[in-house]
Amino acid sequence: MNRPAGPRQKVDPVSLEVFSTAAACPDWAALAGTAQGCVACPELAATRATVVVGDAPAGARLALVGEAPGADEDRTGRPFVGRAGRLLDQVLAEAGLDRSAVAVLNVLQCRPPGNRPPTATEAVRCRGWLERKLDLAGPELVVTLGLSAAVAFLGRGVKLGEIRGRVHPAYGRQVLPTYHPSAALRFGPAGAPLAYLRADLAAAAALLT
Numbered sequence: 001m002n003r004p005a006g007p008r009q010k011v012d013p014v015s016l017e018v019f020s021t022a023a024a025c026p027d028w029a030a031l032a033g034t035a036q037g038c039v040a041c042p043e044l045a046a047t048r049a050t051v052v053v054g055d056a057p058a059g060a061r062l063a064l065v066g067e068a069p070g071a072d073e074d075r076t077g078r079p080f081v082g083r084a085g086r087l088l089d090q091v092l093a094e095a096g097l098d099r100s101a102v103a104v105l106n107v108l109q110c111r112p113p114g115n116r117p118p119t120a121t122e123a124v125r126c127r128g129w130l131e132r133k134l135d136l137a138g139p140e141l142v143v144t145l146g147l148s149a150a151v152a153f154l155g156r157g158v159k160l161g162e163i164r165g166r167v168h169p170a171y172g173r174q175v176l177p178t179y180h181p182s183a184a185l186r187f188g189p190a191g192a193p194l195a196y197l198r199a200d201l202a203a204a205a206a207l208l209t
């Protein structure tokens, strides 16, 4: 299992505790139950309504990793259920991908207040959960949605416009970055993010045929 920090980086003991706790979960149900009690990020734990673990249908060959739950996800406990989720479902269907057969996860399991981006510390602290979930789901391909998720796998300083649409090896996984559906909504139907999201999910589908 990958660890959240390299040998020359300062190790966050809370992150290591999360890694150990998550790694000890033998299956998805155990992880989903245990994660509900996580308080590794004090601000998020104090303000969230639910811990949104995500979906991982058996045999999923593709995993989508977004940024963090929003208000609708926090309220329902399900990933990608708001406007961005509906757009994601639509674009997946256009690519011939059935959402019910795809694992859907986020960098963070708890909603940041006001939908702010995850801090670096929060992303590292939740990484143990994400890695264990990917281990349990066992997808052949990970598609990251948006910059936060791309950074989580490929490191700071990446530019989404430069890395999107291509497969990159990272953390022992095959990772294809693309835009977040929220960006596609923000830039509208004629905007580049929607066009790239469509093209990149079609590329992901082609890789899995």
Ligand code: SF4
Pocket (backbone or CB within 6 Å): 018, 035, 038, 039, 040, 041, 042, 044, 045, 051, 108, 109, 110, 122, 125, 126, 127, 129
């Ligand atoms: S975001 Fe992740 S690590 Fe932080 S409190 Fe929530 S479940 Fe725990």
